[in-house]
């Protein structure tokens with residue numbers, strides 16, 4: 001059960017979260033130095049292996065039980081004409097996830113990952129944030145807790161994903177509140193809106209910041225006022241993974257905006273997270289840069305659902321396999 005029932009308590013829990021295991025990292029580095037390859041020849045795979053090691057607390061990290069947790073929520077801001085698709089697609093796509101027909105079902109299977117799907121009050125959209133806060137504190141805390149509790153015992157890697165028509169507008173508003181800049185810098189095409197739709201998105205972000213003056217000064221307040229249930233749940237899942245020392249691979253723009261809330265609330269709160277990919281959603285690159293995250297993949301994907309991060313699981317598994325399975329120069333009788 002999530003150990004918080006207020007946003008203030010969530011912030012304290014986040015601030016008290018464990019750091020990396022320095023001893024495990026040192027052992028993993030020493031082992032990596034003795035493996036049968038020229039130093040650094042596995043490039044970023046070596047960094048990923050050491051990152052997995054320091055969070056899993058072992059010199060021989062593993063990606064045997066990755067979990068993809070997809071959260072779904074509905075957004076009142078869809079009333080502003082900000083998506084190319086109607087809001088009912090959210091619940092329809094949840095049915096598709098449950099039937100195995102979505103992209104994330106195929107990518108989870110391809111990645112050897114367990115997929116869990118979490119619907120968050122789909123019949124109760126968040127309030128339209130252009131008129132005031134999207135959520136009450138109780139609603140925001142409940143969504144954070146749902147994410148926290150979704151991380152399953154035994155998962156050795158977590159990918160948070162989302163489904164929520166209108167949520168690129170919510171994510172843009174969040175990013176704008178957290179990092180400043182112009183609304184137009186943070187909005188993008190999402191599901192494929194035209195120029196008029198893009199202008200409506202920028203107007204909604206501006207109106208949201210005007211209607212929620214407290215959002216600029218406080219990351220958790222920004223989440224409550226401008227986020228959505230699936231966005232808060234992804235933030236809760238990333239925080240819950242940290243408490244359990246489970247490394248996280250972040251997905252696209254919406255997932256990264258959710259995670260950014262944690263980093264802005266408590267610097268260092270994303271140290272256990274890597275960026276799985278860089279989305280084609282225009283502002284994702286800027287968001288990654290603000291967070292100093294270097295995406296593992298750039299495939300031009302712009303789907304969400306955890307899809308880009310799901311593809312990156314294979315890279316993390318490859319990193320762990322080399323670190324944990326390779327022979328040392330001594331063991332293999334190779335001259336070092």
Ligand SMILES: Cc1cc2ncn([C@H]3O[C@H](COP(=O)(O)O)[C@@H](O)[C@H]3O)c2cc1C
Pocket residue numbers: 082083084085089093162163164165166167168169189190191192193303304305
């Ligand atoms: C069929 C379908 C499947 C999706 N899977 C993810 N998204 C993605 O699109 C939505 C965000 O874009 P916007 O802000 O423009 O609505 C989110 O649900 C996101 O997960 C989908 C969107 C659609 C239409």
Ligand SMILES: O=C(O)c1cccnc1
Pocket residue numbers: 168189190191251252253254255279280281284301302303304305
């Ligand atoms: O980057 C993403 O995750 C994304 C972009 C567009 C639409 N849905 C998701």
